[in-house]
Amino acid sequence: MSSKNTRKLAEALKTVLIVVIVLVFLYPLFWMVTASFKQPTEFVSKPAYALNSGFYFQNYVDAWTRGHMSVYFVNSLINTLLSLVLIVIFSVTISFALTKMQWKLKGFMAAYFGFGIMVPVATTLIPLAQIFQKTGLYNTRTGLVLVYTASAISFSVYLITGYLRALPDEIIEAGIVDGCSIYRLMIDIVLPLMKNAIITVLVIQFFFKWNDLIYSMTFASKSSLKTMQTGLLYFENEFGSKNWGAIFASVSISVMPMLFMYLALNKAVIEGMTAGAVKG
Amino acid sequence: MNQVLRDKKAIAAFVVPGLILYTLLVILPIVWSGYYSFFDGTAGMKNWAFAGLKNYGKLFKDKNFLNSLSVNMRYVLMVTAGQVFFGLLMALIFKFWVKKFGALVRTIVFFPVVLPTVAVAQLFAKIYEIQPHYGLLNSLLAGVGLESWVQPWIGKSSTALGALAAMDIWVAIGFYSVIIYGALLDISNEIIEAAQIDGCNGLQLFLHILAPLLRPILVTCVIFSFTGTVKMFESALALTGGGPGTATRSLSMYMYDTAFTYMKTGYGSTIALVIFLICVVGSRIIRFFDWDYRK
Amino acid sequence: MTRKVLALVLALTLAIGMVAMAQAKTISFLSIWAEDYDNGKLLTDLSAKYKEDHPDFDFELELVSSDNLQQKVATLAVSNDLPDVFAYESGTPLKTMIENDYVLNVSEALRELGVEDCIDAGAYSFLTNLVGTEDLYDLPLGLNIEGFWYNKALFEQAGIEAAPTTWDEMLEDCEKLMAAGIQPFAVGGADQWPATRIINAYVMRKLGVDAMNKMAAGEMSYTDPGMIEAAQMLQDMCEKGYFGVGPTTVDQNTAAQMILAGEAAIIYNGSWYTQDLVAPTNPAGEDGIGFFNIPTVEGGPGTLTEYSMNCGTILCLSKDKYDEETADWLKYIVTNLGDYAMSEFGALKGYVINEYPETMSKYSILVAEEMGKVTGTSTWFEAAMSSELSNIAQVNVQSLMNGEMTAEEYAQSLQDVWDANN
Numbered sequence: 003m004s005s006k007n008t009r010k011l012a013e014a015l016k017t018v019l020i021v022v023i024v025l026v027f028l029y030p031l032f033w034m035v036t037a038s039f040k041q042p043t044e045f046v047s048k049p050a051y052a053l054n055s056g057f058y059f060q061n062y063v064d065a066w067t068r069g070h071m072s073v074y075f076v077n078s079l080i081n082t083l084l085s086l087v088l089i090v091i092f093s094v095t096i097s098f099a100l101t102k103m104q105w106k107l108k109g110f111m112a113a114y115f116g117f118g119i120m121v122p123v124a125t126t127l128i129p130l131a132q133i134f135q136k137t138g139l140y141n142t143r144t145g146l147v148l149v150y151t152a153s154a155i156s157f158s159v160y161l162i163t164g165y166l167r168a169l170p171d172e173i174i175e176a177g178i179v180d181g182c183s184i185y186r187l188m189i190d191i192v193l194p195l196m197k198n199a200i201i202t203v204l205v206i207q208f209f210f211k212w213n214d215l216i217y218s219m220t221f222a223s224k225s226s227l228k229t230m231q232t233g234l235l236y237f238e239n240e241f242g243s244k245n246w247g248a249i250f251a252s253v254s255i256s257v258m259p260m261l262f263m264y265l266a267l268n269k270a271v272i273e274g275m276t277a278g279a280v281k282g
Numbered sequence: 283m284n285q286v287l288r289d290k291k292a293i294a295a296f297v298v299p300g301l302i303l304y305t306l307l308v309i310l311p312i313v314w315s316g317y318y319s320f321f322d323g324t325a326g327m328k329n330w331a332f333a334g335l336k337n338y339g340k341l342f343k344d345k346n347f348l349n350s351l352s353v354n355m356r357y358v359l360m361v362t363a364g365q366v367f368f369g370l371l372m373a374l375i376f377k378f379w380v381k382k383f384g385a386l387v388r389t390i391v392f393f394p395v396v397l398p399t400v401a402v403a404q405l406f407a408k409i410y411e412i413q414p415h416y417g418l419l420n421s422l423l424a425g426v427g428l429e430s431w432v433q434p435w436i437g438k439s440s441t442a443l444g445a446l447a448a449m450d451i452w453v454a455i456g457f458y459s460v461i462i463y464g465a466l467l468d469i470s471n472e473i474i475e476a477a478q479i480d481g482c483n484g485l486q487l488f489l490h491i492l493a494p495l496l497r498p499i500l501v502t503c504v505i506f507s508f509t510g511t512v513k514m515f516e517s518a519l520a521l522t523g524g525g526p527g528t529a530t531r532s533l534s535m536y537m538y539d540t541a542f543t544y545m546k547t548g549y550g551s552t553i554a555l556v557i558f559l560i561c562v563v564g565s566r567i568i569r570f571f572d573w574d575y576r577k
Numbered sequence: 578m579t580r581k582v583l584a585l586v587l588a589l590t591l592a593i594g595m596v597a598m599a600q601a602k603t604i605s606f607l608s609i610w611a612e613d614y615d616n617g618k619l620l621t622d623l624s625a626k627y628k629e630d631h632p633d634f635d636f637e638l639e640l641v642s643s644d645n646l647q648q649k650v651a652t653l654a655v656s657n658d659l660p661d662v663f664a665y666e667s668g669t670p671l672k673t674m675i676e677n678d679y680v681l682n683v684s685e686a687l688r689e690l691g692v693e694d695c696i697d698a699g700a701y702s703f704l705t706n707l708v709g710t711e712d713l714y715d716l717p718l719g720l721n722i723e724g725f726w727y728n729k730a731l732f733e734q735a736g737i738e739a740a741p742t743t744w745d746e747m748l749e750d751c752e753k754l755m756a757a758g759i760q761p762f763a764v765g766g767a768d769q770w771p772a773t774r775i776i777n778a779y780v781m782r783k784l785g786v787d788a789m790n791k792m793a794a795g796e797m798s799y800t801d802p803g804m805i806e807a808a809q810m811l812q813d814m815c816e817k818g819y820f821g822v823g824p825t826t827v828d829q830n831t832a833a834q835m836i837l838a839g840e841a842a843i844i845y846n847g848s849w850y851t852q853d854l855v856a857p858t859n860p861a862g863e864d865g866i867g868f869f870n871i872p873t874v875e876g877g878p879g880t881l882t883e884y885s886m887n888c889g890t891i892l893c894l895s896k897d898k899y900d901e902e903t904a905d906w907l908k909y910i911v912t913n914l915g916d917y918a919m920s921e922f923g924a925l926k927g928y929v930i931n932e933y934p935e936t937m938s939k940y941s942i943l944v945a946e947e948m949g950k951v952t953g954t955s956t957w958f959e960a961a962m963s964s965e966l967s968n969i970a971q972v973n974v975q976s977l978m979n980g981e982m983t984a985e986e987y988a989q990s991l992q993d994v995w996d997a998n999n
Contacts, residue, residue, distance in 0.1 A: 016379045020387065023375070027390050027456075033418065034405055043860060045831070047838045050408055050417045068611050092300035099296040103287045109295065118308045120565050122513040125558040128313035128541050128551050132325065135656035152307035155300055174287075184292040208308065209457065213399045215516040216534070220542075223649050225611075225640040234400040235520065235642060245830065246408070253401040265389065267460035326655035327677060374912035412823040414763075414831065414840045434823020437766075441980055523767070526825040527976030542648040 031257070038062070038250035045246045061251035070225060071252045074233035081143065081218075081229060082211045084163050086149035089207050090200055092151065093158035098192060100159070101166040102174055112163070118156030118218075123216050134221055141224050149221065150211050158203045165199040166192075287511065309511035312558060318551035325547040337552040349528050350536040357447060357514050357532065358564075362507040366500060369458025374488070376459065376507050377466045388463070392456035399453075403520030406449045410435035439529035446530055450517050454510075458503050465499040466492070501572040508568055512561050533557050602902040603635040603736045607650065607663035607892060609643045616664075616890075618717045619918055619926075620910070627909045634906065643890070646683055647964060654679045659895035661903055667707045667715060667891045668960035669793075669967075674893065675714050681843030681894040684712035687911065688905060695911040699951075703886060707960060716911065717927025719889040721847040723774065723957070724870045724887060731759050731842040740869035743879060744782065744810075747872050754842050761819040763841035765829025766978055769971035770928045770959070772811065772824075774845050774885075776974070777958035779807035782879030786955035794959035795999060799991035803877075808977055808984035815978045837861045847887050848947075851940040855923070863939055868947065883953040888927065905927040966994045 037045075038061055039054035048055075065071045079261075099105070100112050130149060131140075139145030169192075177191045215231040221229060234252060319337055323329035332378065341347055372391060380387050394402065411417030412434045416424060420432045435445040477491050514532035518524060524531035533553060541550025604624070610617030611900075615636060639660065641649050647670050653659050659679060665671055674680045686691040687913035700717045708714065725747075727740065735757040741747040751761040765771040780788050784803040792804070793799040815824065821841065833850060835841045837859050844850075853859065854866055870881050894903065915928030923934070923941045925948070937945075959967035973990050976982035982990070 020375070020380060023372075024387060024390055026452075027394060030405055030409065030418075031393070033295060033580075037408070041858070042834060043838055045834070047840070047860075049415050049421060050411060051421050068613055070611070085466070092303070095296035096300045099293050103289075103293055103296075105288065105290070105293050112302075114309075115304065115740045118304060119509065120561045122509075122534070122557045122561050123306055124513060124515065124537050125315055125554040126308060126311035127327075127538070128318065128547060128554060129311035131652060132314070133306070133311070135652070135658065140656070140658070148303060149307050152303045155304045156308070170341075178286050182286075184286050184289050187286070209395055212396065213516065215399060215519070220643065223639065223645070225638070228640075231398050231400045231516070232642075234398065234404065240773065246404075249404050253398075253404060256398060256401060261393070268902075324651075324655070349622070407826075411826065413821045413827050414835050414838075434826050437823035437826035438979060525767070525769075525972065525975045526979055527981060528972055529976075531972075537967060542652070543968055544963075545651055546965075 022073055034250050034252050034257075038247065038254045040247050040250075042245070044248055049164055058247065061247035064245065064248040065252040065255055069252050070228070070233060071230070071255050073226065074228050074230040075256055077143075077227060078212060078229040078231070078244060081146055081150065082208060084143075084147045085154070085211055086204055086207055088147070088151040089154045089201060092155055093162050094193070094196065094200065095164055095188070096155070097159050097162035098188060099241070101163050101193075102171070115156055115159045118153075119160055121153075121156075123153065127216070127220060131220060139221075141222060141227065143222075143227055146218060146222050146227070149217055150214065153217075154207050154210065158207060161203055161206070162196065162199050165196060169195060312555075315551040315554050315558075318548055321548035321551075322546075323548060324545040327545070330547075331550060337549050340549065341552060341556070346528065346531075346536060347533075350531050350533045351556075353443065353529065354512070354514055354532060354533045354560075357443060357518075357530075358508065358511045360444070360447040361450050361511045362504060364447060365458050365507045366503045368451060368455045370462050370496075370500070370505060372455055372459035373462035374492075376463045378484075384577055385539045388456075388460060391535075392460055394453045394455075395457045397453070399516040400520040402449065402453055402529055403517055406445075406521055407436070410445055412437070437526055439526055442526060442529045444520055446518055446521055450511070450522060453517075454507070458507070461503060462496065462499055465496055469495050498572060501568065505565060505568050508564055509561065512557065512564065533560075598922070602633060603637050604662060604903060604906055605637045605660035607646075607653075607660045608638050608640055609664050611640055611718050612638050615922075619718075619914065619922070620662075622921070623910055623913055623917060624906070626913075627906060631905075634902070646890070651673075657897065659898065661895055661898045663893055663895070664718070664890045665715065665893045667704060668889055671715060671893070672708045675710065679896060680714050681896045681899050682712050683714055683716060683894065686894075686899070686904065686907065687713075690908045691780055692908055692911055695915070695929055697769060697913060697915075697925075697927050697929055700888065702775060704888060704891065704927075707888070707956060710944075715893050717888050718892050719849065719887075720925050720927040721887040721889060722944065722951070723847040723885040723887055724947075725843050725846070725869055725872075726836060726846055726850060727843045727867050727869065728836050728839055728841075729865055729867050730861070731839055732867075735759055735842070740867060741872050742869075744872045744874045746758060748814075751814070751817070754817065754849070760821045760835075760841040761843055762821075763827065763832035763835040763844050764820045764824045765827055765832040766820070766825035766975060767828045769956070769974055771829050771832065771845060772974045772978060773958040773970055775811050775814075776804075776807045777955070778845065778885065779810050780804060780869060780958075781883065781885060781955040782874040783807060783877035785878045786883050786953050788814040789956070789958060790961045792995075793966075795995070799926060799995060800985070800988040805984045805988050808987045809810055811974075812977055812980060812984055820978075825978055836866065848944045849887075849889070849936070851923075851944055854940045855938045866940075868943055870947070880953075882950050883955065884947070884951050885957065886951075886954040887957055897900065954971070963994075963998060965998065966991060969994050 033051070036054045039059075041055075041058045042060075044052070044055060044273065100108060100115070127258045134140040134145050139148070173191065173195070174187065177187045182190065213231065214229070215235070218229040219232045219235070222232070234249065234256075291521060318325065320332060320334060322331050322333035322336065351361065376384065409418045410420075412420055412432070416432065419435065423431045423480060424428070433441065436442045477487050482490070513534055514539070515534040518530050518532055518535060522530045531562050534557060537550050537553040537557065540553060554567050606620060608617045608620070609742055612618065612621045617640070621636065621638060624634075628634050628636065646664060647666060648775050650659070650663055652667055654674065655675070665674070671680070684693065687695070696713065696717070697720070700720050701713060703720070704715060704717055705713055722729060726993075731754065732740075733911065735750070735753045737750050741750050754761040764775070777789065780803060784801065788797060788801075788803070792801070811815065821827075829846075832841070832844055833846060833853055836844045837853065839861065860866070870884060873879055873881060894907070911928065914926055915930045916932050918926040918928070919930050920926050920932070920934050923937060925944075959970055962970060970991055971989055973982060977984065977987045
């Protein structure tokens, strides 16, 4: 066999492998959509890989009305977005003070904020339940957003300080020589330079907050405050059974907007992730 | 100029709001947990009483705790190794093999990252299904003549944890591959081409050129993955509920049961502290491999 | 500038946090059923009717998962923040609430309102027995009998002429079904309780209806030979393949559907199953499913007129929040609940019914007939257990089914928890 043919074969194999990879990631999602149109009996009477025999829209009606997916989706979105705004504001300002500004407690504070990276959610849960009950934050959106924000500060500060350290001091000095106030400096010079770092923080924290289950199931039991994650777990009737068709309908409902949002933002996301902030 | 950077008011404005929030909702709870761990009973109810070191003594005799510890550690090892290894592999495939539709392939592989964990778990529950009908996995095995491999994947202790780990790896491959791919892009093509001209094969290229350059990002990935897997809760709760038996019950789940279902606030706090210690010690050990950081 | 933005964002967050403003009287209800489902619909509908005459009144339903209910209520109780009305579990969980003085004495309240006789006498004694009190501290939201439901066509196909009356006959029937290529049982082992119920069924026949209560009270050991025999029975049935492959991965809804679709022959379930049976989508049809009570076990005192009963989730009222407005609402609810539930759902809820609807489904009649035979009752497996014990019993039953734990070890694991807490 000539080396040309060998190379052709290798290329073909690579293509096959890549197609297989794409299938491994895509097929379950396709299957989920077909499952969302199945009648309850189809889950029992037909093999899992069978396509939906018809379009049973009742699942979507159930998900939307009985499952309250409309409410849960909006809640997840509001909670995530509000905490992302706070996370970015806090972590950028703190990181800037910790790296570029001059003050006595700087070293201690850097260590103090760094410490939080190692704090697991479970450890803080019991006292948080007590704190929230005593301050009336239990079952409020404020409580949830605050705890989302607080638990993200350490990690975000860690990412952004890494990026800021690599930023030459000269840029900031030049700004000061030009007569910028500290706040102008922050907004006009530092912020634009940190675009990629901020996108990275946004993506990573979006991933964490969007997927949160433990905080929301502990601190937000009101149906008007429930997030998608808890909502999906709650598709159970009194005796703990599951309504699969409606579950997959809800999942599909929750996935579609994410899909479009992700496809639209995908370039910025991947750019931010690959831009270097994560490299510490 | 130092005047500007020493502006105390500005420092306070930058640091204090975040500091208060962080102290109240992250640091204080740990101290509080430590305090609670010396108590017995349910906080706020009549049986709440000081118990000294009793909870700590109980820990090492508690079969359920030791079981959860072992489950949790095995999970961390499997999932961290899997996420970073497959993330790396996928990043290398992106860089060297994917010629056309690169952005599309990366988008598809990244997509599971944005799916809610519970949704993914519901999906995998159906994939692993055996009764009343084979799920996707068992159908596939039966279809290619591997009937003897057909089994209740999440219904047996021996396979449940592995099945759970596979799901969590699948979800996160996209996340790690994109981070590592970013680092790969920063390595100049000249270095790679020079090595190829020198006759390096793929493995040598990876071991001698890429691996040393990728080390910092790999350590970062391991830390991400470690801190994510130590707290093991969401995916296990949604896929297996900790079962069968206690085969997939993590420390966080056991702590949750103890504190919120059994209403033993004190003992729950003790377990919570152990989870914290594991995190601290584990992160320190992983950091040890990051030369630059240690400097 | 940054500070202003920050202040604005914080203020915004706080503003969004403060949602509903209080009205004249709003009764808050912590439910495990959505507004349009089962008891959630029942109470929402009745409250809406009540509101027609009381425009100032409002009813607010807050939904929690049944898994989370106990934890949620306990947390709210500790922080003195219980809702006016809430769903809860009878048995030990309710007992704790009574001891800590959190829940209203319902008997007393109903006496004051002069509507004490609205509660069905059987339900009254069943509920008070569960917590061991004279007075009633909760309201029933269901009264179910439990037992085995079977697919008649499959029994016929396997040549089984009559439903079994002894446990041994039931096992023989399982062999006949296996021989005919039919899976004998569907068990929702993923939900755990359907599996412990089978142990419970055997125990109440082998050791009598009060065995589980005696064990919880310490008068009997969880390692009693009868208990071990029951656990062994479950494991044996599992190992013989009567439950199919991997029964710990099947949820009870799927199991229930399997019986209807003819994928398995028998299921242990409560009379709430009639909801699925009367549905027009039931492939087994109007008369395709039969019921038999838990068969007797040789050498045991249990008889065929003793049933395992279940009140499901019950309704409690917060003692602190109880006031005149709540009392008035309560009066309306208890006097109308029975009739409304019967006419709308064809379901018995544990209230006196004044008017029966003209047509009842075959399955509703079946349940009513079985209810008429009851001479003695047992409760469900975990009713008398503490939340920790009940959790261990349910978690370990999966290990028992998978053969990773022996029957002795299972019984011992229950006794160990009991010993550690008493």
